[in-house]
Amino acid sequence: MFAVLFTLLVVVAISYYYRFRRSRRRLYELAAKLPGPFDLPLIGSIHVAFRRDPSEMLDYLVQHLHNLTTPLRAWLGPFLFIVIDQPEHLAIVLNSQDCIKRASVYKFVGLEKGVFNAAPDLWRKLRKQLNPSFAVPALKSFVPTFNEKADLLVKNLECMVGEKPFDILYQASEYMLATSAINSLGLDMDDDSNYKQRYLKNAEQMFTLVMNRILKVWLYPDFIYKLTSSYREEMNRRDMFQGVSKRVFSMRKEARQKSSKSATTAERDETNARRPQLFIDKLEDIANKTGILDEDGVIQNLDTFIFASNDTTSAAVAITVLMLAMHPDVQERLFQEVINTVPGSYIDYDDLSKLAYLEMVIKEAIRLFPIVPAVARLCEKEFQVGDFIIPVNAQIGIPVIKINRNKEVWGEKSEQFDPENFSAENCAKRHPYAYLSFSGGIRNCIGIKYAMIAIKIGLIKLIKSYTLSTELSLADLKFHYSIVMRISNGLVSLERRETQVSHS
Template sequence: MFELLLVFFTLYTLTYYYLSYRPSRKRVYELATKIPGPFDWPLIGSVHLSITAGSRQIFDYLLQFLHTTRTPIRAWIGPFLFVFFDKPEHLEVILNSQNCVSKSYVHRFFRFEKGLLNCAPDLWRVLRKRLNPSFSSTIINNFVPAFSDQADKLVQYLEPFVDRKAMDLLPKVSSYTLSAALLNLFGVNVRVNDTEYIEQFADNAEKMWLLMWDRIYKPWFYLDFAYKLSPNYKKEKKRIHQLQQLSCEIYTARESLRPKPNPEQTDVKANTSEILIERLERMTFVTKEIGEDILLHNIDTFLFASNDTTSNVIATTLLMMAMHPDVQKRVHKEVMQTITSDTITYEDLCSLQYLEMVIKESMRLVPVASVIGRVCERELKVDNWTIPAGTEISIPIFKLHRDKSIWGERSEEFDPDNFLPERCSQRHPYAYLPFGGGIRNCIGIRYAWTSMKVGLAKLVRKYKFSTDLKLKDIKFQTSLILLIHNRHMMRIERR
């Protein structure tokens, strides 16, 4: 009986596909055939490439494939047309087009679809306009003391691990980035000193992103009803619940601090010194521009954006310096000459030019996002190609950052001199996209730079880092952010 039903379903699907669905998208198929790509099977497209592969194998395959193929290149994943672009001049057009503001369809798998990171364009425009002032240079400058205090606590937290065997430093760094975010962005001190909880929070978040990513290259799980039958769905729900517990604690802790609506005050203007949570609360409880569900989604979003991303960059930069002792020595010298006391100022951070070059080079080789996606909502002309409406545009940042035509024959090596001013001036501005680019770039660039510089400066002043890992031995694992599969394994020595 089951076999008969399967045959009937297959025949029905094929009939519908060829007689109704495909003809309705004639224009899409006409334009898609003009873009080169691999062989596509009916219905499933290029899915056959991922049936027996895991996330690491898919990542390795895509890199090998893209490195040996000229772009743009298309691939069908079920009914979705994906087109890959990696030429800077093409990326400038795409990322600055009002037709490409929507995030990729698969971003919905990462939930929090009403947060700034994943929300639809109309909501994004409102949120971005209202929240931009909370990331101004003036407000970020005010965050430096809290960053400095939390970095000092991280230094003390690492004391028991001095002169011991190599350990994964990433979870320890999360205790700094998450604590600083709770104080600076959310104005609360819940869990700030609970390092065990924060490490568990970071570990849970990483496993959750991996579960969600697993769904992307298995299009048979794109349908929600099918995914809900899988074991991953139950695991994901449990991890989301654990993540949202902290958001609920923040929400509760802010109750007595929230602004109260005043019916007699008709012209409600934002205070220029409002931090992120204060602006979100005013939009929710005073001007009523957003609902409480959007407020909570944005708490979830900024917990991730301020912690997982910056902690990974800090840990990766330390790992790169551990692999290159000469670079670490030069960074230490610059830090000691610039920061002459335990107090760090915003002006000090601006003077740490070589450290900034080292961080940039770390983000070049290990970008936070290995790929970013946009949906082309209307037909878009990019050079000699017309991209059909509804196309998923994928930008492989990892490949872009290692392209030999841009970075030279030593593009796979670690070289902070890639970011000397004279070299930067010779490159296309869209050849390097660690924070995305164009209309929908990262809102927290200043925040991230301040967090990373303060944390690294404090750590390098106190400790020396070493590792047995070599750059060529690093294995990557894709997630919402790019992860180092063999971890950030380092030893710590006191200076």
């Protein structure tokens, strides 16, 4: 009896596998025409991730950065990934309406109703509605908060002057989280520093769990992942991650009911005019007027904004500080630009466009160390790129860190730090898709300008107050990867700076 049942199961499994392969015949035909690494049955190329955590995997890929030719085929279990890194090919992919959808692995990130991870139809509607939240009037309204919290960042670093080297990422994260909470929720997290610390640690650990799952194809099926301790830990951490948005959303409901009774329309308008244009106001307005967001959608977009504006920008500040500490000549040139352009303590929105070298420094830092080292899209309609055809349901991998260090574009010194890479003259010579630290094309980062303002104001305040130094070199740096990329050993030292304006 057992033998009969076993034989029947084998026959059913083979039949199912045959129909599965046959339904994807075109996918396999086109994939076979692309070069790729050695694939094992069923698991494909995922064997390279065995016994490697996300950071070790990133180290492994960086080591082989210049040896990988593209387009490159790689199977992650049943998922076909086609890696593309040529600028002219990327321009086609990233501007195609058929490649707007995030790759399948992004479902593990969650936040499917948020503008970052939403399906194409919802994303288009959200993007159109949210664009005014990142237009100049809104951005200008955030500047006072950035100034206030950047001043607090400088003050909080006083205790580190003359002390042993430390990783400034934590302080940068506190600065960004404080500004994000005010600009999105109207909540000043500096009133509860313990909660702020717990939030930052929790978010990092939650997304590390997500990244570990992405690298382990055997954990892709939900029914298997739910049996693991990682699943239970991730769910607990998600509850805390969303806790602050849910709490504020609930409090606002109660506050609106009270204010509608006690305050006149003129009083409410005057109050709103004095504060930043809060992200939650816009989301609630979208939910009430368009119906494309429910309460959970509002909360997911708030969490998306807080996470994206905190993790990415704080990592960019920390990496730029580290590069300045490593390169004293760059630091001194930037210092002179800053004090000659912004001699006062308050940084106005219009001041930022005058600091050309500052922007060059930031862009070069995140060229070498892109905050998101790789992105992926799903091809929903077959189309041609160069000499090859991308099949339907192929996942298109875009290795940002490889693109940003391509020696054919950036020269033999592509892995060295040189802000002159972003001089106006050098930028004019390059293909616009040779640099993708903020992605590109139709679904580029909606918060690019917001992020740059936050980064610039934080760095200006730091460079005016402190001299940065480090004993590290580029070769010493080690990666930590948890959705966003960070440097795990980026230690710097601080000394107070005596501000003297150069007249040279």
